[in-house]
Amino acid sequence: MLRKLLAAIAAVVVLCSAAGVAYASHGHDDSGLDRVRDVTERFHSLSVAQQAGYGLLVDAQGIACIDMPEMGAMGVHYVNGALVGDGAIEAETPEAVVYEPDGRGHMHLVALEYVVLQSAWDANHDSPPSLFGQEFNVTAAGNRYGLPAFYSLHAWLFKHNPAGTFAMWNPKVTCTPDDARHGGHGGHGGHH
Secondary structure, three states: OHHHHHHHHHHHHHHHHHHHHHHHHHOOOOOOHHHHHHHHHHHHOHHHHHHOOOEEOOOOOOOOEEEEOOOEEEEEEEEOHHHHOOOOOOOOOOOEEEEEEOOOOOEEEEEEEEEEEHHHHHOOOOOOOEEOOEEOEEEOOOOOOOOOOEEEEEEOOOOOOOOOOOOOOEOOOOOOHHHHHHOOOOOOOOOO
């Protein structure tokens, strides 16, 4: 009897060990976030993002660094308009890269944002877009950017967000009044 019990325990230990090795070799990121982080890490350099077609976005009031008192901020958005207008979502090609100004004139990559115009998406799909297992948020027409309704999803891959990896606002990101107007480096920019 004891021998059968020990054999059963040994079999469970072997199976659990094999499963642990399989899990470790498969990796912990089934969503693809690690791959996206690796591919987009080059955008830590703002000049690289600009050379790739990303330009500073400001809202209708000329605000660059977008924040929400009590919720945190998003930061300063650099957007590739051609990608926003193409009606497609590609994980490794975000429509926007988001930076936090540091008050010394430097921008630090904190997040990616995926954006698609609602009309363009809905023309070819029966449900809202989703990526990394997350459904996109919808921003109605008449928004602060003067844009038609659009879907969006933030992915905080370069700065921890205690509100969640895909939350819109990050309480650890801040904007100063000067950042809001000038994008943290004398430019003109922002988003949502």
